[in-house]
Amino acid sequence: MTQQIPSGLREDEIQIYDLHKAFGSNKVLKGITTTIHRGEVVCVIGPSGSGKSTLLRCVNLLEVPTEGRIFILNEEITDPDADIDHLRTKMGMVFQSFNLFPHLTAMDNCTIAQINVQKKSKAEAEEFAQAQLDKVGLGTAAAPSRCRCRADSSSGWRSPGRSRWTRADALRRADLGARPGTGR
Amino acid sequence: MTAPSSTAAVPRKKFSPRKAAQRRRYIQYGVLAVVVVLAVSFADGGQIQRVFFRPDLIARTLGVDLLIALKNTLAYTAGAFVFGLALGTVLALMRLSSVAPYRWLASVYIEFFRGVPAIIVFMAFGLLPLAFPGMIVPFDPYGTVWVALGLVAAAYMAETIRAGIQAVPKGQVEAARSLGMPAGMATQRIILPQAFRIVTPPLTNELILLVKDSSLVYVLGLASSGYELTKYGRELASTTSNLTPLVIAGLCYLVITLPLTFIVKRMEANAKKSR
Numbered sequence: 001m002t003q004q005i006p007s008g009l010r011e012d013e014i015q016i017y018d019l020h021k022a023f024g025s026n027k028v029l030k031g032i033t034t035t036i037h038r039g040e041v042v043c044v045i046g047p048s049g050s051g052k053s054t055l056l057r058c059v060n061l062l063e064v065p066t067e068g069r070i071f072i073l074n075e076e077i078t079d080p081d082a083d084i085d086h087l088r089t090k091m092g093m094v095f096q097s098f099n100l101f102p103h104l105t106a107m108d109n110c111t112i113a114q115i116n117v118q119k120k121s122k123a124e125a126e127e128f129a130q131a132q133l134d135k136v137g138l139g140t141a142a143a144p145s146r147c148r149c150r151a152d153s154s155s156g157w158r159s160p161g162r163s164r165w166t167r168a169d170a171l172r173r174a175d176l177g178a179r180p181g182t183g184r
Numbered sequence: 185m186t187a188p189s190s191t192a193a194v195p196r197k198k199f200s201p202r203k204a205a206q207r208r209r210y211i212q213y214g215v216l217a218v219v220v221v222l223a224v225s226f227a228d229g230g231q232i233q234r235v236f237f238r239p240d241l242i243a244r245t246l247g248v249d250l251l252i253a254l255k256n257t258l259a260y261t262a263g264a265f266v267f268g269l270a271l272g273t274v275l276a277l278m279r280l281s282s283v284a285p286y287r288w289l290a291s292v293y294i295e296f297f298r299g300v301p302a303i304i305v306f307m308a309f310g311l312l313p314l315a316f317p318g319m320i321v322p323f324d325p326y327g328t329v330w331v332a333l334g335l336v337a338a339a340y341m342a343e344t345i346r347a348g349i350q351a352v353p354k355g356q357v358e359a360a361r362s363l364g365m366p367a368g369m370a371t372q373r374i375i376l377p378q379a380f381r382i383v384t385p386p387l388t389n390e391l392i393l394l395v396k397d398s399s400l401v402y403v404l405g406l407a408s409s410g411y412e413l414t415k416y417g418r419e420l421a422s423t424t425s426n427l428t429p430l431v432i433a434g435l436c437y438l439v440i441t442l443p444l445t446f447i448v449k450r451m452e453a454n455a456k457k458s459r
Contacts, residue, residue, distance in 0.1 A: 060362050089364030099359035103377045113363035116373065 013037055014059060019068035021054055028054050032068070053096060060093050089117055106133075234426075241428035245420060252409070253416035254436055260329045260398045260412055265391055267334030272341030277371070279346050290342065297339035303400050306332050310404040325410040329401050337394050344390060348383035349375060385451045392444050396437065413437060 014036040021029040028051040036042050044052045057063040059070055061077050061084055069078045077087050101109050110129035114120045120128075199207065278290035297305070309332040313319055321327040352375050360370035380387075399414035411419065417433025 062358050062362060085361075085364050085366050087364075088362055091362070093359075093362040095355055095359055095362075097353075097355055099353070099355040101356065101359070101374055101378075103381060112373065113365065116369060117364040 013071070013073070015071040016055075016059070017069040017071070019055070019058060019070065020066045021051070021058055021063060022066045029058070029065075056093070060088060060091055085117070089113070236427050236431050238426055238428045241420075241424055241426055242432060244424075245417070245429040245432045249411075249416060250413075250432070250436070253411050253413045253433075256410060257395070257398055257412040257436075258440070259326060260333060260401060261391070261395045263326055263330035264333035264337055264398070265394055267330050268337030268341050268390075268394070269387070271334060271338035272345055273376075275338060275342035276345035276349060279342065280349060294339045294342050297336050298343075302333075302336045302397055303403055305336055306400055306403045325404070325406050328404060329398075329406075329410075332404065333394065333398060333401060336397070337390065340393075341387065341390055344383050344386045345379065348379035348386075351382050352378045385448050385455065388444055388448045388451070392441050392448075395440050395444075399437075 016032055016034050019029050019032040020027070032055065044055060046052055054063055058065045059072070059077075061070075065078060069076055071077070072087050073090055075087055076082055077084060101112070104112060107126060107129060110133065111122070111125040114125035114128065115122060118125075275290045275293060278286040279294070281287055281290075309328055312328075321331070323330075356374055356378065357370055360374040361367070365373070398412055401412065402415040402418070406415070408419075413433045413436050417430040420429035421427055
């Protein structure tokens with residue numbers, strides 16, 4: 001797919017190219033073109049309903065753009081032939097409303113994708129998840145001995161950012177993170 | 185009661201709302217007491233015992249055959265539930281499929297089996313061996329019962345499960361997909377486990393209904409070793425021209441269904457708490 005990349009695109013970028021998204025007659029995104037480089041922290045701000053979340057959801061193809069092309073690390077996600085599931089593993093997305101899996105433990109929330117999507121071993125996945133959890137000060141919440149702690153049972157787990165980032169990070173592809181602001 | 189009295193000399197005392205409510209309650213107690221007294225005085229205790237609770241027939245009913253019948257009822261119900269649950273899950277997923285013909289097929293199936301009396305389905309199954317001579321259903325007689333009862337149960341369970349799937353927040357699929365899970369895996373690992381957690385109480389209610397519906401399989405014309413509680417009680421009741429065996433059979437159903445009802449209540453209370 002490399003030949004499809006417009007000239008000047010670096011391999012470690014998200015490149016959005018003339019992105020349009022309309023819901024029926026309601027045009028939300030009207031020709032957005034931007035590049036986000038590795039390591040960059042970008043804030044998209046605007047009043048509610050102005051399309052911030054829609055933009056992020058388009059990058060992950062949770063919304064299919066009406067028009068335009070999006071490149072993730074060298075590959076076009078808007079290509080009809082793109083392996084979207086694979087590309088998604090390269091992005092960590094943190095949702096506005098948490099969306100932790102309530103039927104899984106905190107640890108399982110962090111390992112389910114590693115084990116089932118990336119085909120890591122359970123031990124490997126848990127080790128990585130534990131490291132990430134320690135980083136955000138939630139190491140004890142997911143200690144294997146206390147693994148029954150449900151992801152939604154303690155308020156700490158629901159506090160903005162931490163666990164959600166952790167699950168996204170735990171995918172290991174934390175190099176690209178998209179996070180709709182919650183205002184919380 | 186509150187209509188103004190014509191003898192207006194003393195204004196009629198109005199009851200306060202609380203007093204009025206209390207009076208209404210007394211009246212209701214009074215009516216109840218009268219009914220109970222009438223029932224007791226007209227009822228013939230001895231007669232009731234002779235017809236519904238004859239000791240020698242109680243003893244005769246409580247035999248090995250009752251245990252076999254109880255075992256059959258449980259086996260029929262359990263097998264049909266498993267079969268119905270599997271088929272119901274498939275139907276529910278079909279109803280939510282993006283492939284239109286699957287949706288139509290599932291809808292037709294569900295509406296058909298929910299709209300047709302279960303006993304007609306069982307009668308049809310009872311005639312199948314006549315219609316197709318030489319047809320053998322495995323695990324006779326259980327196989328036939330499981331399929332017949334399960335086919336009907338699946339239609340009801342499919343709707344319950346579909347509601348459960350739709351009750352799982354949409355964000356859960358999106359979260360799963362954004363982690364790179366393919367649609368099938370997201371359904372299997374994220375959606376269905378949560379959906380089944382949601383529908384466990386209503387599914388247990390389906391199970392209770394199924395226990396009772398298993399009494400309908402007598403129309404399949406089973407051999408005596410395949411009798412379930414109702415058929416067993418009825419046979420014995422007609423041989424003895426007495427209702428005692430039926431009463432015992434009925435109580436056996438309560439032994440199965442009451443604990444289930446209790447469990448459903450517990451689960452619902454827990455679900456409310458955790459919400």
